[in-house]
Amino acid sequence: MLSKSQARWFFVGGTVFFFAIFLFLTFDTLREIPARQNSEAMTESVVRGKHLWDAKNCMGCHTILGEGAYYAPELTRVVERRGKEWIAIFLRDPEAMFPGQRRMTQYDFSEGEIQDVVAFLDWIGGIDTNGFPATPDLGRALVVAIEAPTTAPEYFGTVCVACHTVAGSGGTVGPALDGVGNRMTRAELDRWLSDPQAVKPGTAMPNLSLPDTTRGELVDWLVSLR
Ligand code: HEC
Ligand code: HEC
Structure with a gap:
């Protein structure tokens, strides 16, 4: 059994101790915010x-x-x-x-x-959220893009992959593009990417309004898929 004065000191000591921890955590949070809020x-x-x-x-x-x-x-x-x-x-x-x-x-x-x-x-x-939200394992190439794509394969991995597969990963809205270099010429690919509707009215492939250089690089890359 604690005596009355021991109980009082137990209460006071416990309160001061936990209040100090609370103050430290508050201070720590305020100190961290500027570095995290971007x-x-x-x-x-x-x-x-x-x-x-x-x-x-x-x-x-x-x-x-x-x-x-x-x-x-x-x-x-x-x-x-x-x-x-x-x-x-x-x-x-x-x-x-x-x-x-x-x-x-x-x-x-x-x-x-x-x-x-x-x-x-x-x-x-860019806000540092301490890992929130947790990254789900989607298990698909759809999630590859971290930087804006610069090379044709990266561009494919960001945009085209929503609908096309290459080497087995990607979406199935459009045909797989493995070997497309055997089926289509450079000029055909260029015309297709410039305006799919003009080549095949009613097609489900959207006009992606690609800048000329990106389109050129994609065509070079697609031609090489044989
Ligand atoms: C009426 C509900 C609704 C509103 C309002 C809405 N969205 Fe969406 N959004 C959705 C749904 C549903 C999806 C997922 C299905 C889909 O892709 O259509 C989505 C998907 C998205 C995605 C893609 C997410 C991913 O991981 O694929 C983005 C980006 C997005 N929305 C941005 C916006 C922005 C910016 C606004 C406001 C300007 C907005 N949304 C307003 C319903 C909404
Ligand atoms: C929203 C879905 C979608 C996106 C995004 C998309 N495509 Fe397509 N693509 C299609 C569909 C659907 C077809 C089939 C068109 C048809 O036959 O009507 C197609 C056809 C093609 C073809 C012709 C293939 C063949 O064998 O006939 C090529 C090449 C192609 N797409 C390249 C690309 C490239 C490169 C990108 C990214 C810059 C891209 N596509 C983005 C849906 C898409």
């Missing part, structure tokens, strides 16, 4: 993207940093998961990536607005 990377484009995010109520369906509605995917790490190019094409036309299956609203964003939304999502992805 505020130095906040450009005007990021701010405009955030305003669009609010104005269009993206949070009515999506979560970001865990906040929002649970109808649609968490977007905190979406740039890492999909890549900027993929997201830009998706926002231009959500159906383009998954014909006939998707429920994402089609917003009539201008190109500048798309860049702003992507900049905002990219900035959110």
Whole structure:
């Protein structure tokens, strides 16, 4: 049995000890915040993207940093998961990536607005969230893009892979592209990538509005798939 004064000191000592731990943790959190919030990377484009995010109520369906509605995917790490190019094409036309299956609203964003939304999502992805959200093991090449793609195979791995396979990994909306260099000439590939609708009206392959250099590199790469 504790005596009355021992009990008092037990209470006082315990309270002081745990209050000190509480103060230290509060101090530690406040000290960590500036290094984690990524505020130095906040450009005007990021701010405009955030305003669009609010104005269009993206949070009515999506979560970001865990906040929002649970109808649609968490977007905190979406740039890492999909890549900027993929997201830009998706926002231009959500159906383009998954014909006939998707429920994402089609917003009539201008190109500048798309860049702003992507900049905002990219900035959110730069916040140090201590590993949140955990990366699911999707087990597919769809998740390869971390930087904006620069080489043709990287571009393929970011955008085209949503619909095509090469060497067995990718989507099955379009045909596998292994050996496409045997089926199609350089000129045919170039015409196809410039405007699929012009070559085959009604085709499910979207016009990806590729810049000339990217298209040229993709054609060189596709020709080499034999
Ligand atoms: C009405 C609900 C709804 C709203 C509002 C909405 N989305 Fe979505 N979004 C979805 C659904 C559902 C998906 C997943 C299915 C799909 O791909 O269509 C999705 C997918 C996405 C993806 C791809 C995520 C991934 O991992 O593949 C991005 C990026 C995205 N939305 C951004 C936005 C942005 C930015 C806004 C606001 C401008 C927005 N969404 C508003 C429903 C919504
Ligand atoms: C949204 C899905 C989708 C995306 C994204 C996509 N494609 Fe396609 N692609 C298709 C479909 C569907 C076809 C079949 C078209 C048809 O026959 O109507 C096709 C056909 C092709 C063909 C012709 C293949 C053949 O054997 O006839 C090539 C080459 C091709 N795509 C290259 C690409 C490249 C390169 C990219 C990325 C820059 C890409 N595609 C992105 C859906 C897609």
